[in-house]
Amino acid sequence: MPLPDRPAGDPALHRALAVLAGDPAGNGEVVAERADATVVRVGDRVAKAHAPDAEAAPLDVRVRVAAAATYRGVLLPPASSSGTVPLPGGRAGSVWPYGAPVDPDDAAAAPWEAAGELLARLHTAPLPPLAQLPGPLPPMRGPAKALRALTRMRTAPPGAHAAAADAVERAWAVLPPWCRDEERPPEARILCHGDFHLGQLVRHPPPDGPWHLIDVDDLGLGDPAWDLARPACWYAAGLLPPTAWDRFFAAYARTLRTAGAPRASSTLRGLAGPDPWRYLDAPARALTVQSAALGVAKARTEGRSLDEAEEACVAACARIADLFERTERAGRTELPAPQAP
Amino acid sequence: MMQCPKCGAPMQTYNRSGVQIEQCSNCRGIFLDYGELESLTRLEAQWMQSAPPPPGPQSYPAGPAWGAAHHGSHGHGPHGHGHKGHHGHHDHRGFGRMLFSS
Numbered sequence: 001m002p003l004p005d006r007p008a009g010d011p012a013l014h015r016a017l018a019v020l021a022g023d024p025a026g027n028g029e030v031v032a033e034r035a036d037a038t039v040v041r042v043g044d045r046v047a048k049a050h051a052p053d054a055e056a057a058p059l060d061v062r063v064r065v066a067a068a069a070t071y072r073g074v075l076l077p078p079a080s081s082s083g084t085v086p087l088p089g090g091r092a093g094s095v096w097p098y099g100a101p102v103d104p105d106d107a108a109a110a111p112w113e114a115a116g117e118l119l120a121r122l123h124t125a126p127l128p129p130l131a132q133l134p135g136p137l138p139p140m141r142g143p144a145k146a147l148r149a150l151t152r153m154r155t156a157p158p159g160a161h162a163a164a165a166d167a168v169e170r171a172w173a174v175l176p177p178w179c180r181d182e183e184r185p186p187e188a189r190i191l192c193h194g195d196f197h198l199g200q201l202v203r204h205p206p207p208d209g210p211w212h213l214i215d216v217d218d219l220g221l222g223d224p225a226w227d228l229a230r231p232a233c234w235y236a237a238g239l240l241p242p243t244a245w246d247r248f249f250a251a252y253a254r255t256l257r258t259a260g261a262p263r264a265s266s267t268l269r270g271l272a273g274p275d276p277w278r279y280l281d282a283p284a285r286a287l288t289v290q291s292a293a294l295g296v297a298k299a300r301t302e303g304r305s306l307d308e309a310e311e312a313c314v315a316a317c318a319r320i321a322d323l324f325e326r327t328e329r330a331g332r333t334e335l336p337a338p339q340a341p
Numbered sequence: 342m343m344q345c346p347k348c349g350a351p352m353q354t355y356n357r358s359g360v361q362i363e364q365c366s367n368c369r370g371i372f373l374d375y376g377e378l379e380s381l382t383r384l385e386a387q388w389m390q391s392a393p394p395p396p397g398p399q400s401y402p403a404g405p406a407w408g409a410a411h412h413g414s415h416g417h418g419p420h421g422h423g424h425k426g427h428h429g430h431h432d433h434r435g436f437g438r439m440l441f442s443s
Contacts, residue, residue: 238409
């Protein structure tokens with residue numbers, strides 16, 4: 001019998017999710033099986049088992065935020081008006097309508113404009129009335145996930161990829177403390193998705209309804225630039241063509257300006273202004289470090305070499321470290337700024 | 342007044358950025374005195390160095406200083422730490438996976 005290359009799913013959990021998604025017999029299609037989530041589909045609904053270590057109360061708030069009227073057409077609302085429900089075994093579950101995802105084999109068809117618009121609408125919509133929520137809006141978990149990626153790299157079997165790990169650590173060390181989850185972010189009044197990538201977009205109703213954002217597990221108050229930081233990291237690492245980045249970011253900035261909401265936040269004003277990289281730079285570096293750290297951790301655990309995208313992120317970490325270590329040294333000794341050639 | 346050495350028509354004198362130029366009113370031929378060609382070349386070089394002015398009141402980088410070079414792209418921040426040889430864009434499986442995962 002061949003050994004599975006990942007932990008086998010838990011049949012009892014799959015059955016419980018299928019029941020939750022609407023099949024009393026407990027039969028459903030497993031559409032995602034990761035350490036932090038299991039998703040089972042039954043017809044036009046999916047049920048999700050959230051991460052085993054997810055904090056219950058903030059997660060419940062996050063799921064209810066997705067149901068708030070203020071995010072209609074932006075966040076896919078859950079299929080039931082309740083928040084999370086406990087699953088046998090203790091994990092939290094939730095039920096959602098099924099939406100059609102982006103085709104992973106056709107990155108060229110990725111809906112970059114829609115993604116930029118959705119994130120800008122998320123960032124500029126009025127916050128939901130707190131009285132309608134069971135608790136306060138939690139912080140966005142982006143920096144926490146960056147720290148988690150570093151921890152994962154540090155605890156993976158050591159040995160291989162020592163130079164790559166060193167570049168990652170050096171780039172991590174020159175990040176602002178808030179990007180390492182050591183301090184509160186300077187901007188924390190904007191509701192952010194917290195983990196945007198192309199897997200977080202679905203068309204609803206399928207197959208050709210409008211795009212919506214899904215997966216609110218990391219959603220919360222924080223720096224809106226974090227939601228742009230993953231595409232920014234891919235672009236800066238040379239992985240994303242400038243045309244794709246321009247489509248994404250231009251749609252975002254245009255939607256911000258149309259909403260007129262930049263008044264509400266200095267970061268949103270900056271992102272809509274002439275020098276957005278001033279605001280994108282730190283989060284984009286954080287996501288670069290996070291991606292490289294995860295790549296090294298996985299490569300070490302699986303005993304493989306880094307793939308091309310992971311190599312590109314590690315190379316970007318080395319450039320970040322070189323650039324910012326030089327700047328820090330210059331700052332300490334109060335050297336004059338280097339002259340342009 | 343000078344006469345055109347080619348067609349004999351009268352030539353008119355123009356001043357272009359301090360350089361005297363004679364142009365024939367008939368055949369449009371141009372006559373340069375000694376050193377004037379060098380003066381024009383020098384002016385052109387100065388113009389090339391100072392121009393073209395960036396659009397808008399101030400130019401901002403289109404990417405971070407630590408960004409990789411993009412082939413055939415617009416400016417991408419001040420580079421210059423030895424990664425110009427970086428390759429263009431990756432449509433390989435590694436990137437595909439990264440685009441769709443946390």
